[in-house]
Amino acid sequence: MGATPAVETLRAAKGDGETCPIVQQTLVRGDSVSARHGDRFYSAVYPRGRGKGIMAKVLVTGGAGFIGSNLAARLLSEGHDLTIFDNLSRSGCHANIEWLRATYGAESFRLVRADLTDFAALAGAAEGAQRIYHLAGQVAVTTSVRNPRQDFEDNALGTFNALEAARLHGDNPIFIFASTNKVYGGMEEVRIEARPTCYAYADLPLGIPESKALDFHSPYGCSKGAGDQYTRDYARIYGLRTVVMRQSCIYGYRQFGIEDQGWVAWFIIAALKRRPITIFGDGKQVRDILFVDDLLDAYDAAVAHIDQVAGEVYNIGGGPENTLSIWAEFGPLLEELMGRPIPVAYADWRPGDQRVYVSDIRKAAAELGWRPRTPVRAGITKLFDWINGNQSLFAHL
Numbered sequence: 001m002g003a004t005p006a007v008e009t010l011r012a013a014k015g016d017g018e019t020c021p022i023v024q025q026t027l028v029r030g031d032s033v034s035a036r037h038g039d040r041f042y043s044a045v046y047p048r049g050r051g052k053g054i055m056a057k058v059l060v061t062g063g064a065g066f067i068g069s070n071l072a073a074r075l076l077s078e079g080h081d082l083t084i085f086d087n088l089s090r091s092g093c094h095a096n097i098e099w100l101r102a103t104y105g106a107e108s109f110r111l112v113r114a115d116l117t118d119f120a121a122l123a124g125a126a127e128g129a130q131r132i133y134h135l136a137g138q139v140a141v142t143t144s145v146r147n148p149r150q151d152f153e154d155n156a157l158g159t160f161n162a163l164e165a166a167r168l169h170g171d172n173p174i175f176i177f178a179s180t181n182k183v184y185g186g187m188e189e190v191r192i193e194a195r196p197t198c199y200a201y202a203d204l205p206l207g208i209p210e211s212k213a214l215d216f217h218s219p220y221g222c223s224k225g226a227g228d229q230y231t232r233d234y235a236r237i238y239g240l241r242t243v244v245m246r247q248s249c250i251y252g253y254r255q256f257g258i259e260d261q262g263w264v265a266w267f268i269i270a271a272l273k274r275r276p277i278t279i280f281g282d283g284k285q286v287r288d289i290l291f292v293d294d295l296l297d298a299y300d301a302a303v304a305h306i307d308q309v310a311g312e313v314y315n316i317g318g319g320p321e322n323t324l325s326i327w328a329e330f331g332p333l334l335e336e337l338m339g340r341p342i343p344v345a346y347a348d349w350r351p352g353d354q355r356v357y358v359s360d361i362r363k364a365a366a367e368l369g370w371r372p373r374t375p376v377r378a379g380i381t382k383l384f385d386w387i388n389g390n391q392s393l394f395a396h397l
């Protein structure tokens with residue numbers, strides 16, 4: 001990790017913002033300081049990165065995955081004490097860990113390679129954590145249909161274990177859970193219009209709000225939904241400082257998309273590698289897509305406003321201004337980036353596939369002061385350039 005040579009003054013602190021009154025000394029970035037005050041022990045490391053904040057002890061489950069590795073990079077650049085908990089089951093995970101080590105240093109974080117069902121390992125990783133981002137899990141609807149027990153263990157039991165680890169072993173942690181819009185199900189009662197290149201809500205121009213009734217659909221919807229509701233309830237019953245992020249379609253750097261999950265990245269990878277592309281349904285199904293950096297901004301905003309937002313649930317996606325149909329509109333954009341036509345085959349709809357999903361993000365805007373900053377075209381171009389420039393990472397496909 002590149003240390004900044006500046007000499008600054010820092011008050012040592014424990015947790016997010018609790019200052020220790022007795023330590024005030026001159027530190028170089030990266031220095032650690034500790035002191036006992038009354039019956040409490042305080043320690044802090046002055047951040048090495050761009051942040052001026054206080055270092056926290058942070059656990060990221062799924063930190064080797066797509067969103068998790070982007071989050072880990074942000075946390076490391078801010079100088080936090082990071083533990084990544086991951087079973088490294090997802091393709092691309094090893095490359096993400098290698099990249100984090102190469103960028104921030106081999107010793108810059110602790111990797112616990114274990115499964116979410118191993119409570120003892122998870123509890124150990126959560127020991128003293130002041131922030132926990134729970135991102136690990138089974139991520140594809142199709143896989144959940146093929147193996148519902150595995151999906152249940154990863155997502156329902158896995159999230160329960162993460163919450164218990166936070167409650168019993170964390171240091172009054174903030175707990176952010178990566179939930180999904182799939183908790184709203186197929187929304188058959190919502191009127192949908194077919195337009196030439198996309199479907200659209202007839203009566204919900206601003207998208208689906210958090211007040212929409214839950215209707216778990218598919219084993220993945222059920223297992224993530226169980227985690228979503230447990231997370232919310234741990235705030236009510238145990239006072240755990242949780243925030244549920246019902247994420248829409250996230251895309252960005254370090255996304256190793258496959259046909260079953262991560263369609264934006266998958267279509268780009270498949271096009272560049274001339275792999276066959278199958279469109280399930282008619283390609284006019286619409287998603288609001290969100291660039292990963294914008295999602296991390298929402299996580300940051302939740303942490304910054306935790307006193308106001310603990311126990312809350314937010315729909316986090318691109319919102320009505322960042323929608324795209326998965327092939328009828330995305331295809332022409334990708335063909336433009338590729339500079340050639342891309343042949344595709346069509347197949348039947350997949351279970352649980354919504355014709356339209358667009359998040360109503362007004363609650364997040366009002367309470368987190370957050371909005372997406374990356375327009376669709378700019379974000380897709382960034383991801384295209386990253387995949388195109390890192391084709392060796394996809395050589396095995």
Ligand SMILES: NC(=O)c1ccc[n+]([C@@H]2O[C@H](COP(=O)([O-])OP(=O)(O)OC[C@H]3O[C@@H](n4cnc5c(N)ncnc54)[C@H](O)[C@@H]3O)[C@@H](O)[C@H]2O)c1
Binds near residue numbers: 061085246251
């Ligand atoms: N990417 C999206 O569009 C999106 C949308 C909504 C919700 N989410 C949620 O966000 C989270 C992160 O998604 P992602 O796109 O980064 O997925 P990802 O597959 O890239 O990352 C998930 C990580 O969890 C690890 N993992 C899986 N099962 C595990 C287990 N049993 N024990 C330990 N580690 C395990 C994997 O190895 C992987 O590194 C997931 O919980 C997902 O459901 C993602």
